[in-house]
Amino acid sequence: MKLKENEFYCVELKKKVRIHADDICVKTFRNKKRKGGVPALEGYCKQTGSLIYKFISPEDKDYYIEKYGRC
Numbered sequence: 001m002k003l004k005e006n007e008f009y010c011v012e013l014k015k016k017v018r019i020h021a022d023d024i025c026v027k028t029f030r031n032k033k034r035k036g037g038v039p040a041l042e043g044y045c046k047q048t049g050s051l052i053y054k055f056i057s058p059e060d061k062d063y064y065i066e067k068y069g070r071c
Contacts, residue, residue: 013047013048041055
């Protein structure tokens with residue numbers, strides 16, 4: 001499934017959810033195996049009230065931080 005930049009997949013709803021740009025930020029998950037962590041976009045699903053994540057490539061991390069900011 002190909003998702004657009006402002007689309008996330010909500011596991012509780014089992015469908016795509018669009019999120020406003022103000023509700024998106026960049027978070028880095030720390031991992032012992034991956035030096036520097038794994039970058040992801042974090043959003044808030046208003047229908048279920050849960051946080052949802054979409055993993056991004058490390059090369060695109062700086063672009064998304066500049067656009068949405070850090071969590």
